[in-house]
Amino acid sequence: MTVIGMTSNERGIPFGRASAVGRWSPLALFLVVQAVAWTGIPAMVFGAPQSNTVELALWARDWFIVNYKHPALPAWLLGFAYDLGGTHLWVSLLLAQLCIAAAYVFVFLLGSDLLGDGPALLGALVLPAVSHFTVDGLRYNHNVVQLPLWIGFCFGLWRASRSDRLPWWLFTAAMAALGFYAKFTMGLVVAFGALWIVLDAEARARLRGRTPCIALLVFVVLLIPIAVALGATDFASLAWVSRESARRGIPGSHFLRDVGTTVLIMAAALAAGLTVNRLPPRHLPEFQVAVDRRALSFLLLMGGGPMLATLAMALVAPMRLEWAAPMYSMIGLLLVALLLRRRPRLARWARAGLRHGVLALAASLALLAGHAGAALEARAAGHARKSLWPAAEIAARFDRIWQAETGRPLRIVAGDSWTAGVVGLMSDGRPSLFTDLDAQRSPAMTERRLEADGMLLVWTDGSSWRPDPALAARFLHGREAFAVGPQAAAVTVDYLLIAPGQWSDADWDRWVEDNGTAESVSRLSASDVKRLQRTGGRAQ
Structure with a gap:
C-alpha cells in the first residue's frame, strides 16, 4: 500500500535537495x-x-x-x-x-x-x-x-x-x-x-x-x-x-x-x-x-x-x-x-x-x-536553590571528615534522597544510598554491611526526613555550612558519623526494622539540633 502520493519526485526534501546530507542537515x-x-x-x-x-x-x-x-x-x-x-x-x-x-x-x-x-x-x-x-x-x-x-x-x-x-x-x-x-x-x-x-x-x-x-x-x-x-x-x-x-x-x-x-x-x-x-x-518547487x-x-x-x-x-x-x-x-x-x-x-x-x-x-x-539567567540571578541574590548547591565541595568536605574519623572511604550515606544523594554523588568512596533508614527503600542495606562500613547520616532543616533525637544523641554529630553565590547564602548540613563497628544489631532492630515509611519516622526538630550542637561531640 502506498503511504503517500506525490506529484513531485522530491518526497518533501527541503529546498529541493535530494541528497542524504540535505535530508538530515537541518x-x-x-x-x-x-x-x-x-x-x-x-x-x-x-x-x-x-x-x-x-x-x-x-x-x-x-x-x-x-x-x-x-x-x-x-x-x-x-x-x-x-x-x-x-x-x-x-x-x-x-x-x-x-x-x-x-x-x-x-x-x-x-x-x-x-x-x-x-x-x-x-x-x-x-x-x-x-x-x-x-x-x-x-x-x-x-x-x-x-x-x-x-x-x-x-x-x-x-x-x-x-x-x-x-x-x-x-x-x-x-x-x-x-x-x-x-x-x-x-x-x-x-x-x-x-x-x-x-x-x-x-x-x-x-x-x-x-x-x-x-x-x-x-x-x-x-x-x-x-x-x-x-x-x-x-x-x-x-x-x-x-x-x-x-x-x-x-x-x-x-x-x-x-x-x-x-x-x-x-x-x-x-x-x-x-x-x-x-x-x-522562496525557492520551493510545486509539491x-x-x-x-x-x-x-x-x-x-x-x-x-x-x-x-x-x-x-x-x-x-x-x-x-x-x-x-x-x-x-x-x-x-x-x-x-x-x-x-x-x-x-x-x-x-x-x-x-x-x-x-x-x-x-x-x-x-x-x-x-531564560533558565540560566534565572539561576545566575538567584545565585547573585543569595537564594540557595538545590541546583546551585556546590555538590563537589560538599562531597569533598564530608569525605575529609569521614576519612579523618575512620581512615576509610565513605561507603554508605543515609538520609532523605536529596541531602544524602548530593553528599554522596561526587564522593571518592562512591557510597550507596540508604533512603530514610528504610530497608524497604534500600534493599541493598543489611545489618552486616552497616556494621562493617558504618554510615554518614545527613539532613538539613528543610529535609523531608530527619533522625530520631535518641539516635542522634548516640553518635558523633556536627554541622557544616557551605556558601552559595556572592551573597554567601549558606547551605547547612547536619550529620551523624557512625563509624565502622559502631552500629549494632540492636540499632538495626530499633531504627531500621521498625522504621516503616518516611512519614512515620519521628523527626529531629530545630531545638534538638541546637541542643546537640551545645553538647558537642559524642553523647555521654
Whole structure:
C-alpha cells in the first residue's frame, strides 16, 4: 500500500535537495547545537544535578531491576555514563540530550515514512514548544529516558506492520520491553500498539505468519526479569505510583488545560513554520502530498490515543502532568497530517528546511538563556536553590571528615534522597544510598554491611526526613555550612558519623526494622539540633 502520493519526485526534501546530507542537515544542525548548549551552559551555571538525577546516580551503585519507585534502566544508563566520563555534572546533562536527540530522530524517521521528509521535519521541529524536549534536558530522569523508547516503538510498529521482516518485529519488541524497564507507563502505548494490530487490516494480516509470534516471544522473555523483580518487591512501585498521583497529581480540569495549552503552542509553532516558507527568498518547487488514510489512522491512534486515554483517567483521579511527556512526541506529525488532509493546497508550505532548524534552535536557546539567567540571578541574590548547591565541595568536605574519623572511604550515606544523594554523588568512596533508614527503600542495606562500613547520616532543616533525637544523641554529630553565590547564602548540613563497628544489631532492630515509611519516622526538630550542637561531640 502506498503511504503517500506525490506529484513531485522530491518526497518533501527541503529546498529541493535530494541528497542524504540535505535530508538530515537541518535536523542534525539543530540537535548538535542544542546538545552542546544544553550540556555546556548548565554545567557552568549549576552546582548540582536535579534531585531525580542525584537519586538515580546513587541507585546505580547497587544492582536492582525495579525498586519501590521505578524500573532500573535510567539508573543503569547513568551509572554506565559516569563510569565512562566520571562523576561530573555535564555527564548527566549530555545523557539527557542524547535521549532527547534520539527521540527527534525517531519522530523524523516515522514522519518520513508517513508524510515525506519535509513535512516530517516540520512536525519534528515544533517539539521545542514542549518543555519535555527542552527544559527536561536539565533533569535526567525516567521521563527523559522513556522519550526515545516510546516513539521508537511507534516507528518500529509502523515498519513491522508493513512487512513480514523479522528485524523490524524484533526491533519493535525490544523497544517495547526496554520501555517497561524505563517506566511502566510504557504499557499504555504498547496497549494501543496491540489495538492497532487488531484494527488495521494490513497489520492484522501479518499475524498469519510466524514473525509476530517470534517477536511476541522475545518480548515476553525480555519482561520475565522485571516481572519477577516486581513480584519480589510486592509491587511496591505500582503502589508508589498510586500514592504519588494522589499526593502530587493535578485535577483533571487542570490537566486538560495544561495539555490543551501545550498543543495550542505547538499549533502556533506549526503556523509560524508555514509562514516562514512564504517569506523571501522562496525557492520551493510545486509539491503535492496526499496523506494516506492508513497513515492518518496510525497517527490518530498511536499519537492521540494515549493522550486522550490519559486525559480521561485524569478526569477520574489526579495525575502527574509530566507522566504525559512522551505522548507529545507524535503530536507535531499529527497536526501536520491533519493540515495536509484538510488543506492539500498548503503542501507546498507544509515542510521544513534549514531556516526552520535555525528558528527552532533559536527558540530552544532562548529557553536555555531564560533558565540560566534565572539561576545566575538567584545565585547573585543569595537564594540557595538545590541546583546551585556546590555538590563537589560538599562531597569533598564530608569525605575529609569521614576519612579523618575512620581512615576509610565513605561507603554508605543515609538520609532523605536529596541531602544524602548530593553528599554522596561526587564522593571518592562512591557510597550507596540508604533512603530514610528504610530497608524497604534500600534493599541493598543489611545489618552486616552497616556494621562493617558504618554510615554518614545527613539532613538539613528543610529535609523531608530527619533522625530520631535518641539516635542522634548516640553518635558523633556536627554541622557544616557551605556558601552559595556572592551573597554567601549558606547551605547547612547536619550529620551523624557512625563509624565502622559502631552500629549494632540492636540499632538495626530499633531504627531500621521498625522504621516503616518516611512519614512515620519521628523527626529531629530545630531545638534538638541546637541542643546537640551545645553538647558537642559524642553523647555521654
